[in-house]
Amino acid sequence: MADTEDVCAPASLAEPLRVPHKSLMGAGPSNAPPRVMHAGSLPLLGHMYPETFQVMDDIKDGLRYVFQTKNPVTLCLSCAGHGGMEAALANILEPGDTAVICKNSFWFDRASYMAERQGARVVAAEAPLGQPLSLEAAEEAVAKHRPRLLFLVHGDTSAGVQQPLEGFGAMCHKYGTLLVVDTVASLGGAPLYTDRWELDVVYSGSQKVFNAPPGLSPITFSPRAMKRVLSRKQPCSVYFYDILKVGEYWGCFDKPRSYHHTCPVTLFYALREALALVAEEGLTASWRRHQLAAQRLHDGLERLGLRLLVEKPEHRLATVTAVLVPDNVDWTAVTRTAMARHGTEISGGLGPTLGKVVRVGLMGVNATPRFVDRVLGVLEDAIRNPMPKSSL
Amino acid sequence: MADTEDVCAPASLAEPLRVPHKSLMGAGPSNAPPRVMHAGSLPLLGHMYPETFQVMDDIKDGLRYVFQTKNPVTLCLSCAGHGGMEAALANILEPGDTAVICKNSFWFDRASYMAERQGARVVAAEAPLGQPLSLEAAEEAVAKHRPRLLFLVHGDTSAGVQQPLEGFGAMCHKYGTLLVVDTVASLGGAPLYTDRWELDVVYSGSQKVFNAPPGLSPITFSPRAMKRVLSRKQPCSVYFYDILKVGEYWGCFDKPRSYHHTCPVTLFYALREALALVAEEGLTASWRRHQLAAQRLHDGLERLGLRLLVEKPEHRLATVTAVLVPDNVDWTAVTRTAMARHGTEISGGLGPTLGKVVRVGLMGVNATPRFVDRVLGVLEDAIRNPMPKSSL
Numbered sequence: 032m033a034d035t036e037d038v039c040a041p042a043s044l045a046e047p048l049r050v051p052h053k054s055l056m057g058a059g060p061s062n063a064p065p066r067v068m069h070a071g072s073l074p075l076l077g078h079m080y081p082e083t084f085q086v087m088d089d090i091k092d093g094l095r096y097v098f099q100t101k102n103p104v105t106l107c108l109s110c111a112g113h114g115g116m117e118a119a120l121a122n123i124l125e126p127g128d129t130a131v132i133c134k135n136s137f138w139f140d141r142a143s144y145m146a147e148r149q150g151a152r153v154v155a156a157e158a159p160l161g162q163p164l165s166l167e168a169a170e171e172a173v174a175k176h177r178p179r180l181l182f183l184v185h186g187d188t189s190a191g192v193q194q195p196l197e198g199f200g201a202m203c204h205k206y207g208t209l210l211v212v213d214t215v216a217s218l219g220g221a222p223l224y225t226d227r228w229e230l231d232v233v234y235s236g237s238q239k240v241f242n243a244p245p246g247l248s249p250i251t252f253s254p255r256a257m258k259r260v261l262s263r264k265q266p267c268s269v270y271f272y273d274i275l276k277v278g279e280y281w282g283c284f285d286k287p288r289s290y291h292h293t294c295p296v297t298l299f300y301a302l303r304e305a306l307a308l309v310a311e312e313g314l315t316a317s318w319r320r321h322q323l324a325a326q327r328l329h330d331g332l333e334r335l336g337l338r339l340l341v342e343k344p345e346h347r348l349a350t351v352t353a354v355l356v357p358d359n360v361d362w363t364a365v366t367r368t369a370m371a372r373h374g375t376e377i378s379g380g381l382g383p384t385l386g387k388v389v390r391v392g393l394m395g396v397n398a399t400p401r402f403v404d405r406v407l408g409v410l411e412d413a414i415r416n417p418m419p420k421s422s423l
Numbered sequence: 424m425a426d427t428e429d430v431c432a433p434a435s436l437a438e439p440l441r442v443p444h445k446s447l448m449g450a451g452p453s454n455a456p457p458r459v460m461h462a463g464s465l466p467l468l469g470h471m472y473p474e475t476f477q478v479m480d481d482i483k484d485g486l487r488y489v490f491q492t493k494n495p496v497t498l499c500l501s502c503a504g505h506g507g508m509e510a511a512l513a514n515i516l517e518p519g520d521t522a523v524i525c526k527n528s529f530w531f532d533r534a535s536y537m538a539e540r541q542g543a544r545v546v547a548a549e550a551p552l553g554q555p556l557s558l559e560a561a562e563e564a565v566a567k568h569r570p571r572l573l574f575l576v577h578g579d580t581s582a583g584v585q586q587p588l589e590g591f592g593a594m595c596h597k598y599g600t601l602l603v604v605d606t607v608a609s610l611g612g613a614p615l616y617t618d619r620w621e622l623d624v625v626y627s628g629s630q631k632v633f634n635a636p637p638g639l640s641p642i643t644f645s646p647r648a649m650k651r652v653l654s655r656k657q658p659c660s661v662y663f664y665d666i667l668k669v670g671e672y673w674g675c676f677d678k679p680r681s682y683h684h685t686c687p688v689t690l691f692y693a694l695r696e697a698l699a700l701v702a703e704e705g706l707t708a709s710w711r712r713h714q715l716a717a718q719r720l721h722d723g724l725e726r727l728g729l730r731l732l733v734e735k736p737e738h739r740l741a742t743v744t745a746v747l748v749p750d751n752v753d754w755t756a757v758t759r760t761a762m763a764r765h766g767t768e769i770s771g772g773l774g775p776t777l778g779k780v781v782r783v784g785l786m787g788v789n790a791t792p793r794f795v796d797r798v799l800g801v802l803e804d805a806i807r808n809p810m811p812k813s814s815l
Contacts, residue, residue, distance in 0.1 A: 034711075037619055038491050040702040041484035048481075048695055050465040051474060060467050060685060071689060072464035073442040075452050075636060077768055082443060089440075092433035099430050109638065110502050113684035114663045121661075145662045227429055238685060244467060246501065246638055246687030269513075269661055270537045271506045290773075292505035293452060293630060295638030295690065297463060303440055310432040319426075376469055381682075 053370070054397075056406045057378030058188040058351050059216060060238035060245050061394035063301070066308065067243050071301035078293045086299050087281055090249075093306030097218055097314060098233055098251045100225035104274060105251040106281040107302065109295050112215040112236035115248030117145045118272035119211050119232045120182070122252070122260055126150025128179035131172045131208075133157075133164045137189035137382025138213060142182050149268065154178065160383055161340045161353075163194040166202060173206050179259075180209045180231075186217025189381040191341050191353035191390065193221060200229025209256055215239060218249070219309055220321040220350040220394060231256040237298065240321070240350060242395035243305040246298045250274075305395075318349075324398040325349035328391065331407040335414075340388050350398070353380070353388040354410070364417035365389050365410070371418055373409045445762070446789075448798045449770030450580040450743050451608060452630035452637050453786035455693070458700065459635050463693035470685045478691050479673055482641075485698030489610055489633075489706060490625055490643045492617035496666060497643040498673040499694065501687050504607040504628035507640030509537045510664035511603050511624045512574070514644070514652055518542025520571035523564045523600075525549075525556045529581035529774025530605060534574050541660065546570065552775055553732045553745075555586040558594060565598050571651075572601045572623075578609025581773040583733050583745035583782065585613060592621025601648055607631060610641070611701055612713040612742040612786060623648040629690065632713070632742060634787035635697040638690045642666075697787075710741075716790040717741035720783060723799040727806075732780050742790070745772070745780040746802070756809035757781050757802070763810055765801045 055062050076083045087106075094105045108115055120142065124130060130146040132139055134155035143153040156172040158164040164183065173181055181203050183194050196212065203210045209231040214223055218233075219240035225233050231253045238245035252260070252274055260267075260274055267273040271292065278284055280291035309317055325347065329339060332354055340353035356362045362379055366389060369377040378390040391406055447454050468475045479498075486497045500507055512534065516522060522538040524531055526547035535545040548564040550556040556575065565573055573595050575586050588604065595602045601623040606615055610625075611632035617625050623645045630637035644652070644666055652659075652666055659665040663684065670676055672683035701709055717739065721731060724746055732745035748754045754771055758781060761769040770782040783798055 034707050036488075036491065036706055037616060038488050038493065040488055040705065041481075043481045043484045044488075044695075044699040044702040046481075048462055048465075048478070048692060048699070049474065050462075050468065050478075050692060052466045053468060053472075055467060055469060057469065060469060060688075063467050068464045068466075068689075070440055070442075072460045073440075074444045074460075075447060075455050075630070076442065076445060077447060077449065077452060078637070080445075080768075082441065086440070086442075089433075089435045089438075092435045096428075096430050096432055096436075099428065101430065110506070110663060111684040111687070114502070117661065117663050141662070148658065148660045148662060224429060236685065238467070244687060244689040245470070245685045246690060266540065268540045269509065270533070270540060271502060271509050292503040293628065293637045295503070295636060295687070296452075297460075297636040298638060298687065298690070300440060300442060303436075307436040307440070310436040313432065314428055315426050376472075 054375040056397055057376040057392050058390045059392055059394060061242050061392060061397050063242045063244060064396050067301045067305045070304040071244060071297045073300050076296050078296065079290060083296055084282065084288065086303050089303050090299060090306060091281065093310060094249045094251065097309060098225045099223060100251050102251045102253055104257055104278050104283045106278060106283060108248040108250055108277065109292060110248055111245060112248050115234035115250050116142060116213060118250065119234050120146050121149050121269050121272050122267050122274045123180050123209055123211065123232060123256065124149040124151040125263055125265065129154060129176050130180050130182060131156050131176055131178040132182040133184065135160060135162060135164065135192065136184060136187040138184045138187060140382065161190050161192060161342065163192055163346055166198050169199060170202050173203060173208050177206055178208050180211050182211045184213040185223060186214060186221060186348045186350055188216045188351045189384050191348045191351050192346055193217065193348040196228050196230065204229060209259060216350050217348065219317055222318050225251060237302050240394045241302065241305040243302045244298055246295055247302055321349040321393065321398045324393045324403050325352065327400055327403045328352055328393060331403065335411055340384065350392060350394050352391045353384055354391060355388055360414055361417065362386060362389055365413045368413035368418045369409050375406065375409045377410060446767040448789055449768040449784050450782045451784055451786060453634050453784060453789050455634045455636060456788050459693045459696045462696040463636060463689045465692050468688050470688065471682060475688055476674065476680065478695050481695050482691060482698060483673065485702060486641045486643065489701060490617045491615060492643050494643045494645055496649055496670050496675045498669060498675060500640040500642055500669065501684060502640055503637060504640050507626035507642050508534060508605060510642065511626050512538050513541050513661050513664050514659050514666045515572050515601055515603065515624060515648065516541040516543040517655055517657060521546060521568050522572050522574060523548050523568055523570040524574040525576065527552060527554060527556065527584065528576060528579040530576045530579060532774065553582050553584060553734065555584055555738055558590050561591060562594050565595060565600050569598055570600050572603050574603045576605040577615060578606060578613060578740045578742055580608045580743045581776050583740045583743050584738055585740040588620050588622065596621060601651060608742050609740065611709055614710050617643060629694050632786045633694065633697040635694045636690055638687055639694055713741040713785065713790045716785045716795050717744065719792055719795045720744055720785060723795065727803055732776065742784060742786050744783045745776055746783060747780055752806055753809065754778060754781055757805040760805035760810045761801050767798065767801045769802060
């Protein structure tokens with residue numbers, strides 16, 4: 032019986048694997064430099080080897096640097112940024128809690144869906160599309176609802192908004208509320224001070240500014256957030272996200288490390304090298320480089336007669352720019368032409384911006400004058416000479 | 424202000440990344456062949472690119488082959504096998520449900536912890552250490568408790584037991600119970616027929632028999648399991664695991680694909696090539712090769728005067744063998760010596776077998792006569808000439 036196959040070997044797997052090279056200048060992931068990809072191809076090691084723990088310790092050091100924090104509980108979850116979002120919420124929320132979530136982007140839908148799955152009541156703190164939530168509006172919602180947490184997105188990829196964060200932590204703490212911040216698209220590319228700004232849970236992704244392969248979500252918990260975790264009535268409802276267990280594996284507590292899951296060790300190698308590259312350049316230099324690249328892009332777009340969704344320059348996210356699609360232009364033709372003729376990703380809109388904008392990303396190694404000029408040329412050509420659908 | 428750093432760049436990241444080559448002959452992960460690692464270093468692609476969807480479709484084909492199933496809902500979760508375990512339980516269980524979980528290994532603790540987090544009541548169906556659960560004992564528990572699911576581990580790495588599965592599906596279905604099976608350490612290395620044996624949810628890992636990097640959990644849901652998912656009172660409590668949403672991203676339903684998370688695309692490339700290697704060899708040939716390698720290992724261990732934890736040959740797992748540690752031998756000296764002198768992982772025990780056994784893994788490319796003979800030599804040397812702790 033062991034010699035028979037009920038389902039045959041598929042013909043598709045006899046074909047060669049085809050992976051073309053593309054210029055990833057959409058909302059992410061971005062392109063990875065050779066040093067990072069080479070690291071990711073180094074030999075596998077076991078999840079409890081001292082050499083693996085050394086790589087994890089290096090990552091912890093690097094993450095504390097990019098998060099600008101001294102939090103002992105700073106590590107990397109073995110999942111996508113969406114998992115980081117859900118882990119942040121699931122570790123803090125319990126059934127019956129209230130979560131105030133900023134509603135000005137696609138991410139409100141995702142975060143509120145996840146918070147509700149944890150049994151929390153969600154209150155929306157609304158801001159107009161293309162604008163951040165003001166400190167005053169945030170305080171009004173927090174003072175009224177006294178929520179367990181306020182959720183903000185630092186770098187909103189759907190509209191290209193950068194949410195100011197200074198003062199929000201102190202405001203939240205007046206009301207006993209924790210501040211949870213999504214930095215998936217901004218970390219390393221825009222100023223962020225976890226400790227100085229009193230942020231409580233901050234998470235990110237590996238595949239945006241850091242130019243590492245997707246699959247990891249860096250996260251940090253303030254002592255205040257950990258106090259909350261330790262005072263929960265029930266443990267975190269998701270074993271895989273439970274920061275008390277993942278943190279033990281990462282050696283964040285005064286306990287021996289224990290086996291939580293088999294870590295994606297090759298992704299760890301790659302992220303370790305990506306963080307080493309940030310440390311070599313310097314974090315503030317990386318912030319400046321992204322700011323300068325964005326400025327060059329925005330100036331160039333203006334020269335092309337294009338407008339940005341975000342009107343105020345101080346609210347524009349450096350890493351992702353939402354460009355309003357002119358009335359007479361078909362956005363699908365733009366993204367199609369950029370990819371088909373130039374091998375370059377320019378993203379369409381997402382959620383509330385779908386159909387309204389195309390999005391250009393400048394992240395990590397792609398945030399240079401050369402790539403800005405190139406993507407401006409691609410965009411100009413795609414708008415002026417769009418390929419008809421039938422020609423693809 | 425954006426020019427200051429509160430936390431300095433860590434010195435650790437100025438050191439070079441050090442990743443030594445080791446022979447991974449413990450309970451997993453195993454070694455990855457160059458073709459698989461090369462695939463994992465190919466250029467990044469976006470999570471909604473047609474080329475990425477092609478890779479995902481190839482993986483689906485390959486997984487249906489190794490699972491021996493025609494289930495449309497067959498895909499890969501973007502997390503470790505522990506996440507696969509939790510996803511299987513979280514998609515099926517709701518608060519108030521009963522789960523009968525086989526208790527003969529380390530995995531009872533993990534699965535029951537996760538099931539309880541979902542609000543389920545856990546009932547243990549016990550079997551002695553080193554033995555599988557009999558069909559009779561399973562039926563007794565299922566008939567008595569009429570649980571939502573029965574959870575079995577096909578290849579138990581902690582004791583090296585292979586759980587027979589034939590007849591368990593039909594038995595469960597008599598009582599309206601679903602059969603959930605962990606095949607993390609067995610899939611591809613031991614006969615498994617998802618459809619023929621009426622298994623309802625089966626999950627695995629990328630890093631064992633398939634020799635791909637860790638970080639992915641293949642999973643398949645039978646139509647019966649999907650019927651249960653669709654009849655839940657509440658949606659799955661974990662967005663990241665929700666098979667209705669992940670399945671939509673994988674194109675498993677008659678719906679357009681939608682953005683669920685940013686997939687770890689380099690891990691997908693590697694798993695795609697790993698599955699192509701299985702298809703090239705043939706699944707039944709792979710099963711036979713693992714069986715022959717295990718037989719050669721077991722014969723060799725007997726010649727060395729060593730005994731296996733699992734007495735009955737038909738209950739021995741081909742991929743992981745638990746070797747009883749002789750009374751006069753310190754198991755930590757054995758694993759230490761194997762690693763320090765031979766660069767070879769032999770694992771210690773896990774959970775109920777800790778201190779009682781060392782575990783030898785023969786998975787994928789390591790399941791050959793050459794590696795069997797080598798690991799026997801390593802084990803013999805480590806037992807006869809253990810290195811003192813101080814010499815390391």
